[in-house]
Structures are given as structure tokens and as C-alpha cells.
Amino acid sequence: MNTIDWTDINSFAVRHLQKWAAYVSIGEPSDETLSFVQDQMTKLYGPGDAQRFNDISTLIFTGGMVLFDTEQEMDEFFNIFNQELTYKRGYYVCTYDPNGNCLTENT
Helix, strand or coil: CCCCCHHHHHHHHHHHHCCEEEEEEECCCCHHHHHHHHHHHHHHHCHHHHHHHHHHHHHHHHCEEEEECCHHHHHHHHHHCCCCCCCCCCEEEEEECCCCCEEEECC
């Protein structure tokens, strides 16, 4: 018998899609943290791309994988979760390169 954990699944998906990515897992962030994340998402993905904003806003409250075309886009997203109000405060975020390698985590 073999097993595959979530890191293997994420790595496989990212390698297959050849995209930069950030995996988001939500724990129990405070209301203050949730509000901060929502504000930061509004600044980053505001009115310019309503569909992307809606998709990502939903994901940050449920968890999942966000795919990006560039490393810079991924880093901008990750930086939201690597600040004082979000670092180790209810969100786990791990970034991946297009080869499926985990680059960094906010732990």
C-alpha cells in the first residue's frame, strides 16, 4: 500500500499545471485577522478584476490553491500572510514553483 499526503498532491498538481502557486489552509483566525486579510485582498485584487477577487476571497475563507502566472504575483499574495496580523494566526500558506517545489511557508 502507498499513501499520498496533501503536500504530494499539491506538488503534483502544480507540476502538472506548470504554474506558480500558493496553498492556503485556514484554521481559526481571529476576526481581526480575517478583516485584515479581506482588506489586503481588496487592495491587491480590488475593482480591477472582480472575478479574480471573488474567487480568491472565497478561497481565503475555505482554503485551497491559488495559481499565478508569475512569481511576483505569487509573492504579493503570500506577503499578505507573512505579516504580523497573519503570521501563525489561523492561516497556513505554502508557495510552490512551477516544478512543484515548496518555496516558503508562513510558519
